[in-house]
Amino acid sequence: MPVHQANIIWNGEEREVNVLATGKRPLLGTGLLDEHELVIQFIEGGLVTIDEL
Numbered sequence: 001m002p003v004h005q006a007n008i009i010w011n012g013e014e015r016e017v018n019v020l021a022t023g024k025r026p027l028l029g030t031g032l033l034d035e036h037e038l039v040i041q042f043i044e045g046g047l048v049t050i051d052e053l
Helices: none
Strands: 003-010 013-021 026-028 036-040 048-052
Touching: none
Parallel strands: none
Antiparallel strands: 003 013, 013 026, 036 048
């Protein structure tokens, strides 16, 4: 599986991360969520929140 590098803004800081090319959509790993809380409302238009712990 091809791996690419990308620059993202995470918690207000620029970070270089690996992105897996899995097909039609690139995939960022859940490693970014370490020490964070993720809440997802699984409905159309639902909110997604990520907070530092």
